[in-house]
Amino acid sequence: MTSKRLLLIGGGHSHVEVIRRFGINPEPGAAVALISPDRHTSYSGMLPGLIAGHYHFGDCHIDLDALCRRAGAAWIGTSVTGIDTERRSASCADGSKHAFDVVSVDTGSTPVIAGIPGAARHGIPIKPVPRFLEYWATLRAAARSATIDLRIAVVGAGAGGVELALAMQHRIRADSGRARFTLITDGSAILASHPTRVRRRFTAVLRQRGISLRLNAPVQSATADGLVLRDGEVQPADHVIWVTGAAAPRWPRASGLQTDTAGFIAVNAHLQSPSHAWLFAAGDVAAMMATPRPKSGVYAVRQGPPLAENLRRALRGAALVAYRPQRSALALISTGDRYAVASYGPFAFSGAWVWRWKDRIDTAFMRQYNAPAQDGR
Ligand SMILES: Cc1cc2nc3c(=O)[nH]c(=O)nc-3n(C[C@H](O)[C@H](O)[C@H](O)COP(=O)(O)OP(=O)(O)OC[C@H]3O[C@@H](n4cnc5c(N)ncnc54)[C@H](O)[C@@H]3O)c2cc1C
Known part of the structure; x- marks a missing residue:
């Protein structure tokens, strides 16, 4: 043949x-x-949980070399x-x-940064994930040893940006590190593709957690001092994370x-x-x-x-x-502290049980790829 x-x-x-x-x-x-x-590819659903400290690297990464070997394929x-x-x-x-x-x-x-002067130099996009995870390790260490709050700006307030800001803040607090977060979007609301109830819930969570929100604030450029917004105002930032669309x-x-x-x-x-x-x-x-x-x-x-x-x-x-x-x-969006909000069409519900539900779905998904294939189709 x-x-x-x-x-x-x-x-x-x-x-x-x-x-x-x-x-x-x-x-x-x-x-x-x-x-x-990269030999390991990340499962995005669990990435915020990895950042927040609920998962280990191996829990949410698939070993492509091992997966290919088991399937008789070659990984290059x-x-x-x-x-x-x-x-x-x-x-x-x-x-x-x-x-x-x-x-x-x-x-x-990858996040949309091509049209923003200075973005590639000042800050880190969430993808490629391996580069971001390296950066995150040094950022955590810097927050742990800081004597004043690090100013961290997360640009992009879709589900990825909101989850990431909350997860990072949760982990830095658990580390007893020092950081202040600002979530920035060019839109008039966070989570633009989700129902009003989900947006309200997350707006309240961000407020409770002390994360500042900048709406209608398109970033014009990035500099060593921070982000230049549309009206020329500078949003000071020591670290910028880009989670701006695709x-x-x-x-x-x-x-x-x-x-x-x-x-x-x-x-x-x-x-x-x-x-x-x-x-x-x-x-x-x-x-x-x-x-x-x-x-x-x-x-x-x-x-x-x-x-x-x-x-x-x-x-x-x-x-x-x-x-x-x-x-x-269905989107299950986590708040970083083992709590999540479910968003489906016009419906929304939330709780610690939603996080546990999400955790069960995600870990079952991962088991398929990191364990030897034994089951049928
Ligand atoms: C923080 C965050 C949380 C998210 N959470 C969710 C969620 O809960 N649910 C959800 O539905 N979506 C979520 N998303 C969106 C999700 O990440 C993407 O939609 C999803 O990863 C897309 O999967 P993919 O298969 O297209 O590519 P990816 O998962 O991005 O995988 C692409 C792979 O291709 C490799 N690659 C890239 N370029 C090349 C190249 N030139 N040659 C060879 N290989 C290459 C990469 O290394 C990677 O392994 C989240 C996004 C973010 C940023």
């Missing part, structure tokens, strides 16, 4: 499920390889920088090239792939590129053109099973199946 090469680019939430499924039910004659720069530790669409080959940061028959991209997104990588458009206006890879209902039938994409990096959805780990997770099925079918030359994303997703 002629071997077909399936190349997975990025160890995101959809691809870990693809690998798990190909491990349980190997595709005859297929050689599977995963390119992702580098980043893709482009695709040669004529030769069907991916070029990597380490100079290597990898030919494929079918390719899938699940490389996530930006696309540059290489997909530069490689000639069809993208949306923001540069995310366009996909049809089969999670397949309309411009290159042998290319699939899922997670934040993909733009579902007919059924747009917010960038969220929930959709990346849900896309895993249909993506695995369609990659299998593409290798066989069989007809693809359509994926229809759910209309809205």
Whole structure:
């Protein structure tokens, strides 16, 4: 049988499920390889819990090398920088090239900082996560040894920014460190995509916890002294964390792939590129053109099973199946202190029990990838 090469680019939430499924039910004659720069990929749902100190690194990271080995696939530790669409080959940061028959991209997104002068120099984006975690370790140490409060600005007040600010504050307090937090957004409210009850709940929590909130405050530039806001006012900051929406990588458009206006890879209902039938994409990096959805780990997770099925079918030359994303997703947003608020459509409810519920869902999710695959599909 002629071997077909399936190349997975990025160890995101959809691809870990693809690998798990190909491990349980190997595709005859297929050689599977995963390119992702770091051996451990983080599960975003538990990241605030790691920051807050409720989880260890291993609780919320998937070992891609081990996952691939169990599935008979190869993990290649580098980043893709482009695709040669004529030769069907991916070029990597380490100079290597990898030919494929079918390719899938699940490389996530990074915070939007490109248009803010000084942002890359002054402050740290939440993604890539490994870089942020290194920074967080030094920031915690600095807060522990500080004699006056460190001024920490978190820019971006979506669920990620709000959770992160609360988690960081919880941990620094538990460390007896010194820090004062400001949450900054260009919007007129926090958690813009969530119902009013959720926003009110979190606005009250931020107030109780002494986290300052700056609304309608688009950051114009970042300097060593802090952040310059629209009216020229300077928000003083010793540390700036960027959690500002989702930006696309540059290489997909530069490689000639069809993208949306923001540069995310366009996909049809089969999670397949309309411009290159042998290319699939899922997670934040993909733009579902007919059924747009917010960038969220929930959709990346849900896309895993249909993506695995369609990659299998593409290798066989069989007809693809359509994926229809759910209309809205349940968000369980934590307050850093083992308490969480559930947000679903217009509904909201909260409590320590919501955090325990979230914890059960998240730890069950992680068990699938860090334990040897034994169960059926
Ligand atoms: C603090 C925070 C909390 C969040 N909490 C939640 C939550 O509770 N629920 C939720 O639904 N969403 C949450 N999100 C959003 C969530 O993080 C993303 O939507 C989700 O991670 C997207 O998954 P993904 O599979 O697209 O990519 P990712 O999970 O980002 O994975 C991408 C992978 O690709 C690798 N990669 C990147 N570039 C390349 C390259 N060029 N070549 C090869 N590999 C590459 C990366 O190293 C990484 O391993 C949160 C976000 C933040 C910031």
